[in-house]
Amino acid sequence: RDLQQLSNVTNGVAVPVDASVIDAVLAEVAAAQTETEKRAIFKKAVLERNVVDLGFLRGQNATQGWYPLTGDVVHPDSGEAFDPELAPYTQPETHEWGVSGTKAYSKRYIFACQLSFLPPVQIALWLFGASIIKAKHQWKEIAILTNGLCGSACSLFASQLQFKEGATVFTYGGIPGHLLDSSAFAGGNVEDFAKFWPSVLYSTLVGDALHKPDTEIGQMLRAPGARQRSYARSLMLPLPTKAIARFNYNMMFVPKLGPKALPREWYIMAAHQHFWEWHATSAGQQDTWTKLYGLYARISAEDWTQVRLRSVSQLQSSGISYGCAENPPVIPFHRERDWDIILYPILFSLALCIFGCCTGCCWLICCKCGCGRKCQRCCPCCFYYCPSLFDSKVVPRENQPYSAMPEEQEEEQEDEEEQEDRVNNNNKNNNNMEEGRDPYLL
Secondary structure, eight states, X not given: OHHHHHHHHTTTOOOSBOHHHHHHHHXXXXXXXXXXXXXXXXXXXXXXXXXXXHHHHHOSSOSSEETTEESOEEOTTTOSBOSSTTHHHHSOEEEOOSSSOOEEEOOOOEEOOOGGGSHHHHHHHHHTTOOHHHHOOOOSOOEEEEOSOOBTHHXXXXXXXXXXXXXXXEEEOSOTTSOOBSOSBOOEEEEEHHHHHHHHHHHHHHHHHHSOTTSHHHHHHTSTTTTTTTTTTTSOOOOSSSOOXXXXXEOOOOGGGOTTOOOGGGSOOBOXXXXXXXXXXXXXXXXXXXXXXHHHHHHHHSOHHHHHHHHHHHHHTTTOOOTTSOOOOOSOOOOOOOSHHHHHHHHXXXXXXXXXXXXXXXXIIIIISOGGXXXXXXXXXXXXXXXXXXXXXXXXXXXXXXXXXXHHHHHHHHHHHHHHHHHHHHHHHHHHHHTTOOGGGO
């Protein structure tokens, strides 16, 4: 009941606790004598009895860490896990970004989302007709058209294509006389504060119960006046009003800008060519897309290489240089070997093995063990096409030990035979009575 009340207070975000076992654990904790014993019991219940959802608190790919600072990240240069895994958070960097002086920031990292590129997953996708290797191709030229409202993953997509693949960027709209960035904002993990703060609250409370009050958070929770301040300096609390807030939890960087570059959203990256025209479109209303058809045709008619070359002097006058961006790829593209040459022989051999095993089992069970004789009534074809299952030669139909007729016909025939026997017996009895003999004494 208390967990349900807490969930109602925290905007319906479920408490990551198994309510079916928490009562028994709390009873054991209450029976303990010392604080150390209580923490040991609770820690054992969390780690061994799954009383708390550790997948939520620790992340899916880490053996350490705590929400939201989990170890589900890898090094951006090697793609391998950090050593130690929490190095991005325990060994922060200092930067003078913004107007508040030097602050601590986590190290750069990339998300550990390489699951789709693991061989077992690629094989599973291949079996369902999806091949990541076959999907790879190389464009000779790429153009991007945006009205500046491209944000989040769209910003990442457009920026990476421009700097890593030499894409030509076109924009339209904006404020007359002002440079228009190709994207509105760049970041990762857009979080809803109404759901984020309860999760951080739960992780703080569970972490404090597991670890002694010697931690930095533990000391802040027990500092003088903390309770009177509602633990505002140590716990994440709800907004004081009914306001709604969403925020980017991670900052995005463009590697081509160098190791000392600012986050992507701090730059205005103007397009190679801008069109001073405005078109009201909506992603959900296809009839509005026709307004861009003329713009598509004009962009397609352009020489994109010349567009990039002409933009150099124009952008330099605004202090912008794309000299670090790659040119369109000219190295011949060679697709790596797909799984076909490996999996097809394996699947063919496996199919032969399964067919051979099934055939051998049927022969062993039906022919050698004699179980096939029981199938004669249900499957007469076995008797005619495989007589060895029953006898060394085909038994004539009238001499078969089991009838090969359908069960209904067989029952009808038995009824007819019984009725015929009764008629014969009645006739015989009548004849005996006519001769003056008692049929029951015969």
